[in-house]
Amino acid sequence: MALGKIKADTLEHSTAGSLDTQYVVKGSAKFFANFEQDGTQAITKSFNASSIADAGTGLTTIAFVSSMGDASYIITTNSTHDSGSYVGSICVSHDVPPTASQVQLDFLKFSEALADAELCMATAHGDLA
Amino acid sequence: MTDTPEFQGTHLFDRLCWAKENLEPHQSDYRVVYEDSVDECAKILVPDPNWMACALQGGILPPVWVYHELARDEAMPTFTKHTRGYLLHDTEPMPAMTEEEAIEYLIMKDCPQSVWRNWDTGNKPKLVICRKEQLPGTREWRNAWKITEELSVTDLAA
Numbered sequence: 001m002a003l004g005k006i007k008a009d010t011l012e013h014s015t016a017g018s019l020d021t022q023y024v025v026k027g028s029a030k031f032f033a034n035f036e037q038d039g040t041q042a043i044t045k046s047f048n049a050s051s052i053a054d055a056g057t058g059l060t061t062i063a064f065v066s067s068m069g070d071a072s073y074i075i076t077t078n079s080t081h082d083s084g085s086y087v088g089s090i091c092v093s094h095d096v097p098p099t100a101s102q103v104q105l106d107f108l109k110f111s112e113a114l115a116d117a118e119l120c121m122a123t124a125h126g127d128l129a
Numbered sequence: 130m131t132d133t134p135e136f137q138g139t140h141l142f143d144r145l146c147w148a149k150e151n152l153e154p155h156q157s158d159y160r161v162v163y164e165d166s167v168d169e170c171a172k173i174l175v176p177d178p179n180w181m182a183c184a185l186q187g188g189i190l191p192p193v194w195v196y197h198e199l200a201r202d203e204a205m206p207t208f209t210k211h212t213r214g215y216l217l218h219d220t221e222p223m224p225a226m227t228e229e230e231a232i233e234y235l236i237m238k239d240c241p242q243s244v245w246r247n248w249d250t251g252n253k254p255k256l257v258i259c260r261k262e263q264l265p266g267t268r269e270w271r272n273a274w275k276i277t278e279e280l281s282v283t284d285l286a287a
Contacts, residue, residue, distance in 0.1 A: 030142065038268060040160070040261055043177050048145055050180040051239045054173040057271045061172075063239040065180055065190070066141040066217060067199055070210040100203055100211060101196065102239070116268055128142055129199065129214030 030073070031064055031124040037107060037116040058107040058114030061096070066128055068100045073126025075103055080117045090120055100129060133188035141217045144189045145179070152186055154178030159232050160264060163248075163256040164276055165241045171274045173264065176235055184234065187225025191217050193237045232258060249282035 012018035033046040041054040053061040075098070077090035086109045093104035103124070107117040131151050136144050161174035183189040195216045202208060226234060236245050240256065248256040257276055265274070 040264055041173065041175055042156075043175065046177055046179055047149060048142065049177040051177055051235055052175050053239065054175065056170050056172075057268070065145060065183075067196075067211065067214070069214065070208075071203075101200065116271070127210075128140075129211035129217060 026127070027125070029123045029125055030066070030068065030128055031062075032122065033062055034119070034121050035060065035062075036118050037120055038118055055104065056114075057116055059093075059104065060107075060120070061102055061104045062122070063102040064100075064124075068124065069127035069129050071098050071100050073098070073100075073124050075105075076123045076125070077105060078119070078121040080107075080119050082118065086115050086117070088115060088117065090117070090122060131186075133186055136188055137221050138219055141191065144222075145183070148183045148186070148189055149179060152179070152182040155181040155185060155228075157181050157228060157232070158260045158262070159228065159258060160261055161232065161236055161240065161256065161258055162264075162276060163236075163240050163244045165244050165255070170272045171276055174235065174239060176232065180235075181228070181231060184223070184226045184231035185228065188222045190223050190234075191220050192223055193234050195220050196238050197242075251282070253278050253280050254282050 008021055010018050010020055031048040033049050033052070034044040035052055036042050036044065037054070037058060037060060041052055041060060043049065043052055048065050050063045050065045055061055075092050077092070079087070079089040081087040088107055088109035090105050090107050092098060093106050096104040105120070105122055107115055107120060109115045134147065156178045157176045159176065162171050163174065164171050198213065198216055199211060202211060202213060223234070236256065244255050248254055253276060257280065
């Protein structure tokens, strides 16, 4: 591959100690997305996503390009507050459980009603396939 | 146009890092409307702009059959973790695609196989490719959206 490479197993600071680069590789997010559910669902910014599927009010399925190693990776999502309209959180669906290649995210208002939200964000950490 | 490095054998994640740095995201106007259950509303597939840039560029994405192999592995009752991830990284990447070819690839990657393998076997299509402007402008009654029964499986898209 015609790209510059630095190979190192350890990063060492002059005074603050050293860090195994495995921590960097394994600890980095493997996916992120900022997307909108209202209007026509759309991805604003992302990495390692191939598509989102609008599955109904408040429901979005995100597919990965570089699959995760298994389905037990970690998803972190945000809450959104639109003053006077709604406040709620994005939840990983239990009814449509994650697979190594995709995850369904449900936005629920704190009344537990599904809603279409703006400023939806998610990241995934874990091992890649 | 930026030349794609020789990526066969490079981890797919590293290729995506290169693409993120070197390619302009491409927002496609195409949408794929599909129904995978008679009890549920129609779903709408939206291509990711970075992924579309990779597809148009060529030399980055693996062939779609690789994803099917991994999906087959994951469907096995004995599955615990992927052991054939090398298929993503070592298989010769796809050449540059047109936007239409990329949408066909994406359908085969991200839509359920039960939808695209049998899209024309019912009274109406289970899957329709359209443009964003052809979708309803608001999300009113979103959970009741279905593919119209006026479409015939022998109709060609306008």
